[in-house]
Amino acid sequence: MRGFSGIVAAALLLAGCGQPAALSAGKAWVRLPAVAGRPGAAYFTIQGGAQADTLLAVSTPAALRAELHETMDQGGVKSMRPTRDVPVPAKDALDFTPGGRHVMLFDLGPNVKPGTRVPLALAFASGKKLEVQAQVVGAGDPPPTL
Template sequence: MRGFPGMVAAALLLTGCGQPAELGASQAWVRLPAVAGRPGAAYFTVRGGAQADTLLAVSTPAALRSELHETMDHAGVKSMQPTRDVPVPAKGKIEFAPGGRHVMLFDLGPNVKPGTRLPLALAFASGKKLEVQARVVGAGDPPPKN
């Protein structure tokens, strides 16, 4: 019976050790443009891993070009501007959402229609790459429920 309290203590210590935080992305979706030929927009959430990282680019084979963008508010006047990268804090969360950070998708292919999915490839400064499947919604449709 002497070993039993030691085993209980070891088990309690091990249960307190969770998996290390891992860089990830989820809740991805794309809104199609209201006017054909205009860019669409991609949104998603990035969860930081154990170490801080920086999102450098997002791409998809469904668009000829993509850019990281951020909506800025200048005394009540909103404008969009490209951004080179997005810092992702360790164990933090960065949301790409309407009215804030987003990815502009230029020259979307003709097969990208509401109800389909398309892959988004996220590239980070650490060299890590993630791929998420984004739900496609029409210009006037509500965001998908994730």
């Protein structure tokens, strides 16, 4: 009987090790613009899966248009530029944060207000699609604790 329990324990350990990493996204939030009519910004974290992938686009029904952007530092002067896609390394976290990678949200709807949530749909080169709910915060509010 003691041999059987050892086999069961070993099988349980191996089963846990055999789970491949899954592509996922979370910690999503949206900052509203300080001036009405200007774009807002979306931030989140992507956890890479077993294989590297590429984020191609982010969309939301809360805005008419969404663009992937990155902040560049050129000799102490920061500027933003759109980017076509973002490589997602396997088994590693990729953060979209203020002052770094982010999604610009153009023409946000009038119902997008602090304290609400909006869906973000992420599309990847592998064909995978993820949806996360993003907490909306006001222009001067601190980022949410997620």
